[in-house]
């Protein structure tokens with residue numbers, strides 16, 4: 001197995017599933033959303049988030065260490081561990097300002113493609129919004145993971161607020177519905193394009209969704225004789241090269 005591409009909206013469960021699949025198969029794991037989040041934080045600190053023309057050069061030069069180990073997703077900007085910071089509601093609230101700037105996307109897509117090339121062996125699982133359509137359309141396994149809106153809101157509320165009561169659901173709806181709408185203007189992740197398998201995880205547990213992905217990966221692997229058996233992924237990071 002070499003490249004597994006997973007797209008989906010917020011709360012679809014794609015991150016949990018992608019990480020578990022990478023662990024199980026001994027592959028690298030790239031959370032492209034974390035790159036957009038770190039870039040947005042970097043731009044906000046530079047007070048350039050509202051100057052789109054300045055963003056591509058800023059993002060190109062940001063000192064981001066991209067984690068590729070599914071067991072350790074610590075994100076660093078220079079020497080600072082920003083793992084928790086990039087997940088705060090504040091960053092979630094302004095990340096689309098950066099992720100909808102097309103030249104910024106071009107910088108990050110080039111970076112992501114370089115990471116894919118450097119990790120084809122033993123392989124890599126990537127997740128985001130435009131992996132199947134832009135970053136790695138030649139991936140061996142191509143998946144779109146979705147879930148009903150109520151399920152996505154409940155999962156995101158549990159994730160962000162630690163509970164899924166009506167107040168937490170209302171806060172989550174306010175946080176993510178605008179963002180999904182914004183994101184959908186620059187990436188197509190609501191319908192599966194030709195060649196991409198749709199998995200609706202609404203009625204599946206994370207374990208069942210992982211099992212479905214592993215089954216698809218095994219089918220593809222079986223059709224490709226001579227591929228390496230999975231091995232334990234070493235700890236590694238992806239620099240911009």
Ligand code: DC
Pocket residue numbers: 010032033034036037095096099127128129130131179183187
């Ligand atoms: O998956 P996430 O919520 O961590 O993503 C953070 C933001 O980055 C979100 O607004 C969508 C955007 N994103 C994107 O535009 N393209 C990607 N490949 C990944 C994320």
